[in-house]
Amino acid sequence: SNSTEQSGFILVGLFRQSTHPALLCLAIFVIFLMTLSGNVLLIFLIHSDTHLHTPMYFFISQLSLMDMMYISTTVPKMLLDQVLGENKISAPECGMQMFLYLTLVGSEFFLLAAMSYDRYMAICHPLRYAVLMSHRVCLLLASTCWFLGSVDGFMLTPVTMTFPFCGSRDIHHFFCEVPAVTKLSCSDTSLYEMLMYLCCVLMLLIPVTVISSSYTFILLTILRMNSAEGRKKALATCSSHMTVVLLFYGAAVYTYMLPSSYHSPQKDMVVSVFYTILTPVLNPLIYSLRNKDVTEALRKMCSVKI
Template identity: 50%
Template sequence: METGNHSCKTDFTLVGLFQCGHTDTFLFTVITLLFAVALIGNITLVHLIRLDRTLHTPMYFLLSQLSIIDMMYISTTVPKMAANFLSNTKTISFLGCAIQTFVFLTLGGSEALLLGFMSYDRYIAICWPLHYPLLMSRKICCSMVASAWSSSSITALMHIIYIFQLPFCGSKIVNHFFCEVPSLLPLVCEDTSQYEHTVLVSGLVFLLLPFLAILASYARVLVVVFRMGSGKGQSRAVSTCSSHLTVASLFYVTALCTYTQPHSLHSPGRDKVVAVLYSIITPVLNPFIYSLRNKEVMGALRRHL
């Protein structure tokens, strides 16, 4: 109990993604540019969807929510990482670490569920077009977004309450560039094997199930499109589905690798690289994959420019 109380008053030390060499300075510059591109791309997409009436549809409403999540998602990790690198300080307070973990889990879970809802939207639009106004009404879309946020935040809060009441011991050095559940578990003085099963179940529910739903939805969409017999429509559907699946796979597969592996199989170096893919690269790619390949979005952008 004394150890637990002591841990509450002690800051954590983040090893970080970079050190102070020339190569790390270059990588830091690249990450900072990617952060700026992600913010600009997502802000532009949200603003465009809000301004253009032709984009006031369920699909673009969900897309705007995804952009909002992505902006917050990448802002949870990169600014703190940049501040630590520039000031050469590696510490983060106990409360700050708990808040960062909570926000990251909430946003990650919300994005995972929202991507699944977006694939459901495309499935209904193509496979059940006559029922689309009923099955994807404004009320249903708002309920989807609300359920994604609420379920993710409640689950994240449960994880935070459990993890941060455990006794942390040793040097409290987090071998990561932000506070994440798998990187915090090695610092716990108690056996966490039972809790790892809870993390595994959460990963399967929030990551694997939506990913399987996306694969099934797009598979059904492609079957319907190919039955129509339009060569142009088929090529467009394949191009769109492949780009969406590529980005979704990048997010889900990398996150599954982190949250469904046993603690003994984790490697700090590999975990950092994988975390960059789903916490930084995905928010950068999402607005461009879902907008640049969309004629309606590009048409709205040209009109407003």
């Protein structure tokens, strides 16, 4: 344990597995810049256009903020290590990266549930929507999401980092993810892994229950609508959110809920690349390209500048 605190860990990362590491590094850097610029633009549009000052866009701006922090937790360190030819990370840095990652992942789980609840209120209770989803309620929901995410980070990070690591220091991953770090411990972690599994099930079960219930009621309400245009608009609004939910939760279920027999270091890294690097860049595209309000706000901003 003392040796680990002094020397830290070695992140094996993606680039050792690649035949063209420089090209892969450039591609990830471009994706990183696209993620930051896309989410910053989306947040700016939401805050600058009064037509987008609604609960739905408030939650989308929170999602964009989480995505920017999410990708910034892992990718800059990975790219910098590749450029400098280093792949070491100290134990405190590893613990901080782990905590931020867990906090942001957990917060996004609950935020996606809050977004589905918002859609339920908008479609199923339109007359009382402004009262039920006031700005104060939205702030309370967003704060709760951040708090619950931080609880996940505070629960898992200290326990993981206090295990004795007296063998290999090679983390077969590009960041300090809990399962990858736990594998390096020379003590029996079976009980902890079981508790971690139960914790992750709970972290997924609560949001999934909220999302499933919300969309069940939404679909029932849509089927009862007389207006074909109203049904089309409601489905279009919900489809963007459901796309993000499926992308994010599908990868999380693989990482934290499937038995170890389904996992390998290579598979884990591929899945982590998908929801750590690719999902944050897809979210602004999904919510902007499929949303007329956002594209209209972008058009007005460009016309004003011209």
